[in-house]
Amino acid sequence: xxxxxxxxxxxxxxxDLRADVVQMIGVGKVGHIGGSCSLAEIAAxxxxxxxxxxxxxxxNKDRDRFLLSKGHTVPIQYASLIELGIIPREDITxxxxxxxxxxxxxxxxxxxxxxxxxxxxxxxSIGVGMALALRYAKSPAHVYVVMGxxxxxxxxxxxxxxxxxxxxxxxxxxxxxxxxxxxxxxxKDIFDIPNLEAKWRAFGWNxxxxxxxxxxxxxxxxxxxxxTKGVPTVLIAETVKGKGISFAENTSAFHxxxxxxxxxxxxxxxxxxxxxxxx
Amino acid sequence: MTAANLxxxxxxxxxxxxxxxxxxxxxxxxxxxxxxxxMFQAEFPDRYFQMGIAEQDMTSTAAGMALAGMxxxxxxxxxxxxxxAYDQLRNSICIPNLNVRICGSSAGLSDFxxxxxxxxxxxxxxxxxxxxxxxxxxxxxxxxxxMMDALLDWKGxxxxxxxxxxxxxxxxxxxxxxxxxxxxxxxxxxxxxxGAGIMVSKALEAAVELEKDGISxxxxxxxxxxxxxxxxxxxxxxxxxxxxxxxxxxxxxxLGSAVMEALRSVSHAPVEFVGVPDTFGMSAEGYDGLMARxxxxxxxxxxxxxTLLKGK
Numbered sequence: 001x002x003x004x005x006x007x008x009x010x011x012x013x014x015x016d017l018r019a020d021v022v023q024m025i026g027v028g029k030v031g032h033i034g035g036s037c038s039l040a041e042i043a044a045x046x047x048x049x050x051x052x053x054x055x056x057x058x059x060n061k062d063r064d065r066f067l068l069s070k071g072h073t074v075p076i077q078y079a080s081l082i083e084l085g086i087i088p089r090e091d092i093t094x095x096x097x098x099x100x101x102x103x104x105x106x107x108x109x110x111x112x113x114x115x116x117x118x119x120x121x122x123x124x125s126i127g128v129g130m131a132l133a134l135r136y137a138k139s140p141a142h143v144y145v146v147m148g149x150x151x152x153x154x155x156x157x158x159x160x161x162x163x164x165x166x167x168x169x170x171x172x173x174x175x176x177x178x179x180x181x182x183x184x185x186x187x188k189d190i191f192d193i194p195n196l197e198a199k200w201r202a203f204g205w206n207x208x209x210x211x212x213x214x215x216x217x218x219x220x221x222x223x224x225x226x227x228t229k230g231v232p233t234v235l236i237a238e239t240v241k242g243k244g245i246s247f248a249e250n251t252s253a254f255h256x257x258x259x260x261x262x263x264x265x266x267x268x269x270x271x272x273x274x275x276x277x278x279x
Numbered sequence: 280m281t282a283a284n285l286x287x288x289x290x291x292x293x294x295x296x297x298x299x300x301x302x303x304x305x306x307x308x309x310x311x312x313x314x315x316x317x318m319f320q321a322e323f324p325d326r327y328f329q330m331g332i333a334e335q336d337m338t339s340t341a342a343g344m345a346l347a348g349m350x351x352x353x354x355x356x357x358x359x360x361x362x363x364a365y366d367q368l369r370n371s372i373c374i375p376n377l378n379v380r381i382c383g384s385s386a387g388l389s390d391f392x393x394x395x396x397x398x399x400x401x402x403x404x405x406x407x408x409x410x411x412x413x414x415x416x417x418x419x420x421x422x423x424x425x426m427m428d429a430l431l432d433w434k435g436x437x438x439x440x441x442x443x444x445x446x447x448x449x450x451x452x453x454x455x456x457x458x459x460x461x462x463x464x465x466x467x468x469x470x471x472x473x474g475a476g477i478m479v480s481k482a483l484e485a486a487v488e489l490e491k492d493g494i495s496x497x498x499x500x501x502x503x504x505x506x507x508x509x510x511x512x513x514x515x516x517x518x519x520x521x522x523x524x525x526x527x528x529x530x531x532x533x534l535g536s537a538v539m540e541a542l543r544s545v546s547h548a549p550v551e552f553v554g555v556p557d558t559f560g561m562s563a564e565g566y567d568g569l570m571a572r573x574x575x576x577x578x579x580x581x582x583x584x585x586t587l588l589k590g591k
Contacts, residue, residue, distance in 0.1 A: 061348065108375040115346055119370040122339040126371055129343020129351070132328060133304070137347070156367075159336035166331075 002219035006049060008278055010215045013048050013083065014040040015275035018244045020079035022267045024095045024102075027259055031095065034254040035073040035148060038179040038212070038239040045218040046144055047080040050226075055084035058112050062139045065114050065130055069123020069157075070148035070177065071105040072256070077113070078102050086112040121154025123147065124174060128164050131171045142226055146175045150182030153191045158203065164232040165204025173225040174205070174234035177212065179241035181252045196236055205234045212237030244271050281420045283445040286384060288420035290315025292427035293352060297323045300431055304344055304351045306330050306337045313443070314354040314384040338364035341379045342371035350378050350431065356390065357383030357399035357440060361406055368436070373411045376435045381406075386416075387476065387527035388560050389443035391569045398560035404532025406438040407505050413458060414504040416440040418479035419448050422502055425456035433458055440476065442527075444566055447480040450500065459503050461511040467495035470584045471519045471548075473512070475501050475534045477570075478525035478553070484577035489584060496584070504537050512541035516548070521587035525553040525580050527570070549590060551583050 017040045025031030043066075047053060051064040068077050075095065081087040087102070087110065094100015102110055105118030114130075117123045127145035134141045147157060164172050176196065180187055187193070200207045206228050210221040218237070225233035241255070242248030245267040248257075259267065282288050297303045297319055304326045311317040311329075320327040330337035334355050341351040353360065360383045361368070372379045383402055390397045406414045415437060417423035423441070430437055437458070449464060464479070465486055474482040479500045486496035499515045501507075516522050516538075526534035535552035542550070555573045563569035570576060 115342065116370055116374040119366050122335075122342075122367060122371050125336045125339030125367075126343040126346065128336075129340035129345075130347045131343070132340070133344040133347035133349045136304075136325065136349075139347075156333075156335045156339065159331075159333040160340070163330055163333070163336055163340065167328075 002216045007216045007219070010044045010049050011041065011278050012275055014044040014215070015244070015271050015278070016083055017044055017076060017079040018271045019268055020082055020092065021075045022259070022264065022271065024075050024078060024092050025259065026093065027261050027264045029096065030256055030258045031075060032072045032256050033245070033248055034181065034242040035070060035177065035179060036076040037243045037245060037248065038177055038241050039073060039076045039146065040243065041213045041215050041218055042146065042175060042177065042237060043076050043080050045215055045222065047084060049219060050222045051144070055086050058086055062141050064141055065127070065143045067114055067117065067123045067127045067143065067145045068106055069117050069145055070120065070151050071118035071123070074106050077106070081112040120151045121156040124157050124160035127172055128160050128169060131169045132167060135171060141171070143172050144175065145172065146177060148182070149176055149178040149180065150187050150190065152176065152193060161200065161203040161205065168230050169232045170229050172232045173222065174232065176234060176236050177239055178236055179239040181241040181250070181255060183252065183255050185252050200234045204231060206231045207234055207236060209236045209238070212239035213243055244274055246270060281424060283420060283448070285417065285420055285423055285442045285444065285446055286315045288423045289382065289427065289441050290318035292424050293319045294322050296427060296431060297326065300350065302348060302350045304328065304349050305354065306341055306351055307354045308332055308334050308337050310355055310384070313356070314382060316354045334359050334363040335367050338367035339371040342377055345377035345379050350380065352380045352382055354382045354384060356397055357386035357402045358397060361399065361402040361438065365405060369409050372436050373409045376411045378434065379436045380430050381436065381438045382441055383438060384441045385443040386440040387442065388569050388573065389566060391563045391566045394562035395559035400529045400555045400560060401532065402440065403504055403528050403534070407532065407537065411435050413437040413506060414440070415458060416476045416502055416504060418476060418500045418502055419446045419450050421448055421452055422450045422456065426458070429456060429458050442477055446477055449480045449483055459506055459508055461503065461508040461515070462500045463497055463515055464500050465496065465498040467497040469494050469519055469588070470496045470521045470523065471499060471516055472496060472523045472525060472580060472584070473499045473501050473534060473538050474525045475504060476527050478527055478575065481575070481577040482525050482580055485580035485584065488577065488581045494584065494588065501534055501537070504534060507537050507541055509541040512538055513545055516542055519548050521584050522548050522550040523553060523580055523583050523587070524550065527575055528554055529557060530554040531557060549587050551587055553580050553583055
């Protein structure tokens with residue numbers, strides 16, 4: 001069981017990550033706010049607590065890997081790497097600009113990034129390949145792959161799911177960010193994928209359902225995942241798209257959108273308020 | 280002793296690389312008996328990954344292995360390795376410039392019986408267009424073995440196009456090889472024939488025929504289609520009265536296109552392409568008959584050269 005102090009520490013970091021995302025996207029620049037904010041607690045739990053990941057030695061061959069298969073929400077990964085001191089904080093305004101370094105989707109030229117993703121459905125396969133190679137090299141590294149609940153309509157995800165089970169890859173943990181919205185609407189309206197837990201189970205995975213904004217629950221589930229041997233584990237994380245920014249919550253309108261100055265100020269104020277409430 | 284069969288030479292070479300370097304891994308999508316990756320499986324079962332009939336997953340999986348420091352070799356028929364998994368090649372592998380080797384086996388029309396779904400006549404065009412991807416195609420088993428050795432140290436992704444059948448030996452055994460090399464394997468002064476793969480041997484046959492009519496032909500083996508040695512293409516194209524390209528590939532985007540890209544902005548003799556017209560393949564009872572159906576013969580090359588010379 002995660003300790004209350006640790007849970008509070010991670011929850012505060014999640015607020016910082018959301019604030020970084022809002023500042024990165026800024027005023028008038030289009031960015032993937034909704035699916036970044038739904039991942040704040042998950043990213044914070046992985047990078048700042050669960051993962052064996054030393055920011056001073058972030059290319060260590062035995063590091064745990066964080067792969068964002070839903071690559072469009074890379075602002076949350078950039079935010080994590082900024083807070084870890086791997087990406088310089090001044091790069092925060094350079095997102096998606098000719099002069100700035102951080103690209104619109106994960107790119108290996110940005111320090112700390114593990115793979116090129118963004119064409120949806122490829123991240124789990126990449127994670128499986130890493131895990132197979134690392135296991136052969138007798139590395140203790142664990143590979144975490146975050147997928148979107150819209151993204152998993154891609155058939156390649158299920159090919160990779162079968163491969164991970166076939167190779168008994170317990171060093172892979174999948175996380176489905178089940179925020180119920182995709183680019184143009186609610187997943188249930190666009191392309192509903194019912195019985196998600198049963199599907200992953202049928203594909204040979206250990207399945208854990210978790211409240212995706214409850215840091216204690218996330219950390220406990222991640223511990224269960226890494227303690228489970230012989231099969232890969234997937235966390236089906238129930239989340240809120242746009243979490244922490246009231247006007248962006250539970251809508252596809254802020255899947256990839258820009259903020260007005262009043263919206264920007266309101267977003268940062270709400271995130272700061274949420275952080276204060278954690279004291 | 281080098282096997283004449285290109286697939287056999289490939290499979291044996293992969294085993295040799297596996298012995299040399301523990302980072303060499305092989306991935307297969309249930310065509311191992313055709314691609315001859317089974318040879319590697321027999322010797323290195325723990326470095327051989329049967330990924331099932333799932334080429335897209337296999338391709339991105341190889342990206343993950345390369346990101347973890349390995350040198351994975353991905354296997355399928357050329358048409359599936361490049362077409363079915365194009366997006367995975369482009370995004371998972373070529374953008375980050377990973378050390379993945381893609382074996383496109385049964386390339387061109389060499390899978391004569393299986394027909395148009397299994398014959399790859401546009402794979403070179405597809406692969407050449409992706410930034411960072413190198414594209415190589417051995418003219419015979421001797422060159423295939425050298426190419427495979429060169430793949431251990433090459434930085435970045437490589438597509439290697441492997442014919443299914445026995446090819447005549449045409450390249451010198453003792454000559455050193457490096458990726459990017461364009462080699463003159465026969466000297467002549469009237470016509471230059473640029474060939475790739477099996478068409479190099481057919482170009483040599485055409486050269487012998489043309490010689491009988493007093494036409495002197497140089498034959499150039501363009502076994503690296505990318506990165507293309509532009510300087511060598513320009514040099515070997517100079518001083519002749521006619522230039523012919525010969526490839527077992529669509530006329531669009533393959534060797535002919537690459538040669539013309541190299542010759543742009545320099546004055547040169549008239550050029551004609553021998554290749555597959557803009558159409559799909561078909562089933563045939565034999566390889567030679569199918570090649571003849573599309574004009575991929577030494578006689579067609581010779582006739583093309585003569586037509587160009589007449590036009591002078």
